[in-house]
Amino acid sequence: MAQIIDGKKISSEIKEEIKSVCSQLVKEKKQLPGLVTILVGNNPASKAYVNSKAKSCNEVGMVSKIEILDESISEEELISLINRFNNDKNYHGILVQLPLPKYINESNVIKSIIPEKDVDGFHPINVGKLVIGEETLIPCTPYGILELLKRYNIETKGKHVVVVGRSNIVGKPIANLLLQKRDGANAVVTIVHSAAKNISFYTKQADILIAAIGSPKFIKAEMLKENVVVIDVGINRVEDANSPKGYKIIGDVDFDEVSKIASFITPVPGGVGPMTIAMLLKNTLIAYKHLTKNIE
Template identity: 50%
Template sequence: MAEIIDGNAVASEIRDDLADAIETLADAGERPTLATVLMGEDPASETYVNMKQRDCEEVGIEGVHVDVDGDAPAADLFDTIEDLNADPEVNGYIVQAPVPDHVDYREVIGRIDPLKDVDGFHPENVGRLVAGDARFRPCTPHGVQKLLEAAGVDTEGADVTIVGRSDIVGKPLANLLIQKADDGNATVTVCHSRTEDLAAKTRAADVVIAAVGVPELIDGSMLSEGTVVIDVGVNRVDADTEKGYELVGDVAFESAKEQASAITPVPGGVGPMTRAMLLYNTVKAASLQTSVDVDLP
């Protein structure tokens, strides 16, 4: 039976470990501050933003939230970004995706001050990551690395198959795992919608990371015995429940756990780690901007 990798527990440890760094900054008169920006009234985005603000409150990070009318011109959002760039009290901020259709999200990312880009999506930060000198590791990929570390998985020399090539997870995670570093040195295969014989690629892997957004795409028949499985996907599917739906991953959990040596659940796996690593990046941003040295977990 597979070990269940508890993302909630690992995320809680990271938040606890950040306490000393936050206290060091506070003692120097520098309370880390994270701002969240939401344009529009997407219910899921509102939930995510509220969770991130609650996380800040729990660990002692100052939280600021800015709402922008979803029908307003893109210029209103860009003005908000400029205000946050110029605000010395804000160490980092995120613009919650998705943004309305009339706003170019790539332009949004490009306007964020790279030193405050705690999502790690700005082209400058992406370039630094690829070059092996990351300022901010994107939150979900970094969270995956922390989960592998917590599960005792040594990536050096391991064959890792990532299913999904998004700018948010697949691409940056592949780059992180191939870096010459203690949590890298893997041999990485990136699969996507045009990959032929996906099952052959996943069966050949020591570690399979699913981040493609297709409910239960990968089942136990696509895994070799002893594979470590990290499921990044969160998909809402119809179900006979009070809410009328349930959340499932990109991996068919019950089937996969019969083959895997370790596996993350959905929910309770990668999701909590993404939020924890956002706090991590915010503390790191505050340290970089104030020149107050801190020890990060």
């Protein structure tokens, strides 16, 4: 049976580390790191994400603010609000909850956040720096995966990492991170996706499999080799009559089957998910350190 990679535990550790930094700042009577989250409209799932981010900020002792905007807001108005926070020294991280309403151009909005406060790591200049190998704000989910691998001492050097999925949020950045020539990376990386004729041909080769497809239980045991390390990024909501909510969250990996042959596996929930928020806090702290060094 695979060892469970406990994302809940690791994320708590990271939050504790951040909390102790914030306590020290309070003792020194210094400014605290601040994160503003901007939500357009009132999609319940987005609202829940935003609230949970704010709650985590408060838990570690950061300043947090939620700006909820009416769905009818124009792109211009949204960007002008972002500009206000670009110039607001109380906030070091700006996060715009995606998706945005269709008539707003997401790319324009992302580019309007100054790269130094782009704690989601989605600004093209930050993506470019990540690829080139420069220091930057790393998107939270890939950053969380790197931390899980590191804190479980999983060797990546020379290993074959197979990434299933090529999204801008997970697949592309984690692939580009893991192929860099540095500790905690240095892997041979394959990116496979829906255009492949035979996905199993690739997944069977994986020493480390990263599933970021958005398709429940897509990855089966027969698609993998023994002792593979499995990182499941999927968060799929499926009906479940036994749950009081009427649904449950499952991953892209068939956990019951795959956990029997893998050496390590992340569960869903409790694997990559909690890491994403922990790394958002970490990014806000990094942005704070970087900005206050320059500003103060």
